[in-house]
Amino acid sequence: MKRNERIGAIIKILSSNPNKIFTLNFFTNKFDSAKSSISEDIVIAKKIMENMKLGKIETLSGAAGGVKYMPVISKEDTKILLDHLCLKLRDENRVLAGGFLYTSDIMFTSSIIKRAGEVFATQFSDKKADYVVTVETKGIPLAVMTADALNLPLVVARRESKVSEGSTVSINYISGSTDRIQKMSLSKRAIKPGSRAIIIDDFMKGGGTARGIVDILTEFDIEVVGIGVLISTKKPEKKLVEEYVSLIFIEEVDVENKIIRAHPNNNL
């Protein structure tokens, strides 16, 4: 195999498996090449990704050493994504009765949501999380893409406990948007007590749902080390959770004139 063939294959394999460590031996076997050649290939691959801002290739030394790809989204690319999202969100046809917004098309478009998941992975990569947690339904694609980017298992809390979940822990919580008491349940098999989690959801208004997830995770003795939502509303300013990363803020939905005031989070 020629050098450019090996580099191409290394980049494909690493970037298809974000945050998964591959040993040098994996590549020397796969390409039937010397360790020194593979090492040089990786140095070049690393430079390509860096120069083109396509993410980061990291080499890890030691017994558990090897090489891995981390999806790191640059500030510029984050801005491009968020501006594109805001433009889509401002479409007046999204306005529903009661000031609700139709966003399912965005939440279920994998190319957008995959990129947003990589933004969360960039934000939370140093949090040493063990899980990504969400609650059904609309946040699941975003959460699974974040989990994929971080190479973490996804955990999905359910609205009702299901027979296929085995024994579960359930809590009641108050949804900020509807002011109603809701139920959330989590399988005992889903998550290991004493670990760390990132919460990902599609939307936050009062923060009641995120608070609910924090509370149910407390029952499992899980520390929440990050909360990320795609969209949050500016009002109420005081949410039921303290720290969270929101990609987009909605200031106002003017139902009468069908105007949606949305702007990107410029701190990302």
Place this chain on the structure above:
Amino acid sequence: MKRNERIGAIIKILSSNPNKIFTLNFFTNKFDSAKSSISEDIVIAKKIMENMKLGKIETLSGAAGGVKYMPVISKEDTKILLDHLCLKLRDENRVLAGGFLYTSDIMFTSSIIKRAGEVFATQFSDKKADYVVTVETKGIPLAVMTADALNLPLVVARRESKVSEGSTVSINYISGSTDRIQKMSLSKRAIKPGSRAIIIDDFMKGGGTARGIVDILTEFDIEVVGIGVLISTKKPEKKLVEEYVSLIFIEEVDVENKIIRAHPNNNL
């Protein structure tokens, strides 16, 4: 930029955006290179992917021409994935009361489900589908990964109609596994009448849920051109849908002895 740098970047960009067409101009601008150089780069990239069985790069001529990456999973790699899945499924700790199996960990592990989505993309790539459709909840990660591999929008039917979905169409159907009447609802905004859809779900027993999705799509005048499930049971042999692709078959769950008889679909 050197040739191997361009090739590495082309492979990363194409494979991160499956089934999305990039014009040659996109790359000539990005790399500030001549069209002839980029054409040669693409020929080499194509050969790398083919030789290493990492998917397929296809060039399309004409006005809408360009180059795209298609995740094509080889027979060998499909077998490796399915054998791995069967091994995981046979774990006796999965057996729940009533012969149900705990499978959420599998359905929510992105590295597995992403690969399974690529297997479905390989199977359904020639179906000219416009959408991937599922019903909440456990099949959503698999469906979003399939949609991503095929570059199609995902549509998620809900169990109950939600205010944030706008006006919806609802149907009642009988779930094969529980024999109960269930409801399914789909936003009118979610899908364009007269188009084609692939149905993806995590599990099929009687086929009632898949039948329900077919029925609700009929209300939208949508033709179903493929059905894929990760796991199906051998019994009942007669399902409520005629054709479907199942990656894994479960012959029997012996609750008393905690034995799960599962085998891969060897036709894939």
